[in-house]
Amino acid sequence: MRTLLDLVLPASCAGCGRAGAGWCAKCDAALAGPPVRVWPRTDPGVPCWALAPYAGPVRRAVLAAKERGRRDLAEPLGAALAGGLAELRSARRPLVLVPAPSRVVAARRRGGDPVLRSARVATRWLPDSRVVSLLRMGPGVRDSVGLTPAERARNLGGRVTTAPGRVADWGIPPNAEVVVIDDVLTTGATARESVHALGLMGLPTRGVLVTCAA
Template identity: 65%
Template sequence: MGEQLLDLILPRACGGCGRAGIGWCAACADALSGPPIRIRPRADPGVPCWALAPYRGAPRRAVLAAKEHRRRDLATPLGASIARGLDILRDGSRPLILVPAPSRRVAARRRGGDPVLRAASVAASWLPDCRLVRMLCMRPGVRDSVGLSSSDRQHNLRGRIMVVPDCPPTRMFPANAEVVLVDDVLTTGATVSESVRALSDARVTVRAVLVTCAA
């Protein structure tokens, strides 16, 4: 009854197509159900990069809804899609560690939390022998990347992604663990490149990058 009353006050709409009465429809789920696509960003992080879909249509609208319109409910379908992609890519005999790409603190506050972290948490909960480790953060001074050129994005982030001070010691990771960096959108590759660099400096070897969408 409470959920029905809430729908009357704030009618649900699909985060991918706007269809009324459902938060995420089957057609939009299908747009994120295919095998991951190999991508090669301009800023090469030095590890294989994969995307679940191009940054258009339902996947793009869902990512924007989660980021800019506080659609926290979309963490579940987006996280489930990430889990399916990881299940295809992973070596099932090895434990999996997911590291979400960092967000600017001001952006996370504006969005009511970090949508990448929420979706990655859902993905980790769906997969056996998998856990999420929040290892990365951004130093102060990082600007919003919207409207920046590829070189400006790289300059904006250079040296400004770091391992969080209270991060669990990496020596506690299983020796044969696969570490995958997870993000929502890959545009130039600047964020994932700096993230891989920061992890490498902390002696964490990243096996791959998986994003929801590639722009």
């Protein structure tokens, strides 16, 4: 179906709108640099890194993947995550990517979780790595758009949990390097609750890597 649509309506770049490709080389350059350390207002207690600011073509690509069903963007966004992780990881340790949780209703509306799709693409580029979907968003969490940092913290407080089971049940080795992956870092509330939930499970987090930071 996608091939047929491309014949009728040529693909346009999610970053700049240029016809001919879903993600052009010029926009891809916005994700080509090394990860940059960022300090969100709500400290998750571990280092946070971003591939780019939440602006320009990267912002438009994240929104297209999240709100407009552009599943094709999982490939370039996942490859960019892999590049950032290759810069940050300890080469001798297995790498475990844990996608940040999303609300069930939001994931259903989007036809799946774009962060999970990108994380899976990233592991294809990285040796000795895997994705483990451990985090869950509990009931009662509102859409965070328009909330202040304090409201975001209250909205998420105690509502991020982990899937049932022990660390060993998920096949995570004791020396694994665990990184939380997300698309956008705003106040840091989701990152903090994610790191906290993993810690309660007995799984220390090495850091947080996001596609872009606001």
